Amino acid sequence: MTNIKTLKKEVAPYEKSTTKESVWQMINTLGPFFLLWFLAYQSLSISYWLALVPIVIAAGFLTRIFIIFHDCTHFSFFKSRKANRAVGTAMGVLTLFPFDQWGHDHAVHHATSGNLDKRGTGDIWTLTIDEYIAAPLKTRLAYRFYRNPFVMFVLGPIYVFLLKNRFNRKNARKKERNNTYLVNVIIVALIALLSVTLGWQEFLLVQGSIFMVSGSIGIWLFYVQHTFEDSYFEEDKEWQYVLAAVEGSSFYKLPKVMQFLTGNIGYHHVHHLSPRVPNYKLEQAHENTEPLQNVPTISLLTSLKSLRFKLWDEENKTFVSFRGIKSSAKSSARISTEAKPEL
Template sequence: MERTASHSSKDLIARTRAFATQDAVRSGWALGSTYAALAGAVALAVAAPWWPLRIVGGFIEALVLIRAFILFHDAMHGALLPKAKWAKALFQVQGILTLTPARIWNDTHNHHHANTARIAADSAGTFVTWTTEQWRKATGWQRLGYVVERHPVTLLFGYVTAFLISLCLVPFVKNPKRYWTSGLAFGLHVALSVAVWHFFGLAVYLCAFVGPLFVAYALGTYLFYAQHNFDDVAILPDADWTHADAALEASSYLRCGPVMAWFTGNIGYHHVHHLNPRIPFYRLPEAMAALPELQGPHVTALTLKDVVGCLRLNLWDPARRRMVRYSDAVASY
């Protein structure tokens, strides 16, 4: 039987609802300015007269793609322009062009929000986390699959592993009727790849198309992984799980400067977002500042030390109540 959230948890969630209202003008400006920045970055990557500037343009394009994705992500949660039919149509198109079709994204991401930090949850829409005991009991093939899914190379190639394969090709093959938009996204992406290379050449293909996508999806996949995979995360059995606990104890606050906060659409306020995903991205800092319970989060960063530390944590040890390495599971056996 599912555990009922405590009165304090219900009260905290209720107090976040004051921030789950959007300003249509602010939302429209965020959308328009993001697309304008994306167009400018693409133009620089395509037409800059000096090739280092093209690379800079491609890198900026990758960062703006992350922000554009966050706007799509908010729209799918109903937090951005939910009543505007034009915006709904625009985000549907964006989802197909950026390998995140709305149907498969909603199915998997809603599952992620409903099952973050559950030991027993399946891996749909998230990275599965095993306990040390599960690791010890697993077969060699099962362990290999687990290692591959969480390996840094898998995250680095998120463009292929997480987006082209997991969100497009696999769901379409498994259920083409329900996920026909995934098939459309995959086919259209292949066609665009061929067209860009054929009509604009290898330099434009690398600097303005595949390069920015590779960088954007590698960073995006890592952010998705890292904000639920840190040293003092709490992974809970169903009997002890609540929505508020999962938000506050298993979702981190990513500390970054204002520039990266803009490019990442405030997704660093992840504990606030998981507590109430209907809060628009631009109101997440406001919610955190207003509610004392949100001001002592688990903090992560994009420093090399934090990234390496995150990638070395692979299993949940219930006895130690922390994430550990594979070798720790053997040593403590």
């Protein structure tokens, strides 16, 4: 990676949001989402399987709504902090995320991503090989359970979005606590209103299905863009913010339709380098900043490999599967033996 010290300066011109583009993105995101929701609801009178077509597409647009929420928590979607807070809170209601709480945890994630000594807030539970081997049996079993794909991508959205997000974190300030309460009250009121108006079964079939699909997509995106073979993890004394951004966050090269629905978040390396770049300028920043075009790149096909990555191998600087523990140990032993001087 060249020009490592000047990368942030090169990306800085793209950090300014454009009100016209932000408003247009809200229109071309919220409009289709509500239309698809209505079509899914109407389709239930014919067949749930028919309703699944608009449901799946609506889930993509809900993912895009989350990206708007995400940008607002970085105060990058509008120039005005008040506008970011107001729109972000509204988008948080639709995506079941409290604005201030998630904004705090996500800011910590950006400040510590890839730092082995500062894990635990806003990230995915990741153990090194040595930590896993040294952990008691109950911790190893819990870690294996957590890292199971069904648990992570099916049960995970239910736990995080429906349960964890409803409660304030410890030591949260009054403003943050009140925002969580406000979002919770609005969510309950909306659910009650729509259940009474449309029927609770119909509402649950449509919104529940959209929630499950979009929730799995969201967790997958977060997971795969930090869990790839040659990612970046270092102890605090060696950790560097810029390297963590461009080497520990992948460029997820997606088809244009999926890039649109995921709000360009595939340019995750650009986002981690400069969170103030609004999502609609991430591609432009990537294309016009040559060093950023040489970052770890994954495709839909190659990203599936990340499912087998469970532990970080500090010795070889790579992710490995649980089975890879033995091969990693053998490799380290061989290197150690080869390094011994002949007698």
